[in-house]
Amino acid sequence: MEHRPLSELSTVADVKIPKQAPALPKRERLDRWAELLERDPNHVLRTLDEIEWKPKAERLAMRADNSALTVAYSDPVLRSEGLLSDRFGDAVRFFEISEHDAHVVLCSCHGGEAMLAEEAARRVRGIRSPSLWGLYFGWFR
Template identity: 50%
Template sequence: MEYREFDKLRDVADVRVAARPVLTRRERLERWATLLEQDPARRLRSLGEIETKTAAERVQMRSPDSPLTVAFEDKILRADGLASDRLGDAIDYFEMTDDDAHRLLCSCMNGWTMSAGKVARGVRNLANPDTRLQSAAWVVAGAFLVTPVLMLFFG
């Protein structure tokens, strides 16, 4: 077998690079939730007091048998780009905010262990935020802002 550089190989063969399908944020979160729901009673370890760590420490945080371990054990999520079961990689891959990760994975919010089913519900909430609640909040906020103006004009 002869070694040839990729660009030179194009001259002698029809080379196509297959595009890897990329999951959307929602699809990634839904898959993670589905994996957790396969054994909803399974006890998983939380991450210890995320809020007390520096930013550099937070990205390196991991715990064996955590919800992040469940995600990283899945070959589809790994193939799609989940680099490890460390908090920083999970935040980047699942596009979570620090607050999302804290509420979902921290020991101060969940105790030192939590059921996979409970975590799955939290992950599904991240995947499918209740837009009706957000809309209602905007309506209430708008009413508070508009009411003084209306009182001024129609007082």
């Protein structure tokens, strides 16, 4: 038997590494994201520009430097749990949220080109607990 590094095996075989489900439950992943945002509540974050008007493929690939997603992706714990990038689609999958909920947290139409991290954290907590949306946002779903 010949031993080769995994990186070389993919050139001679169809190697598939099984994806593991995150160890943290959905609620804890969302709580961690909110807590990361709350560490610097006055930090100004960029929003994603008009998410709802983009074709699906473009929407899923959207990102912005210094966004709420950048804060999540900069966390080694969330990355080790499986957050693949700071792109919209990767966040929707990882946090197990709907595109609508991600839109509420991240889109420019809910507050302009930028928002404070404390506002982003409030929105994350709102999508985590939809029954409390009125408390977090002052409006109901």
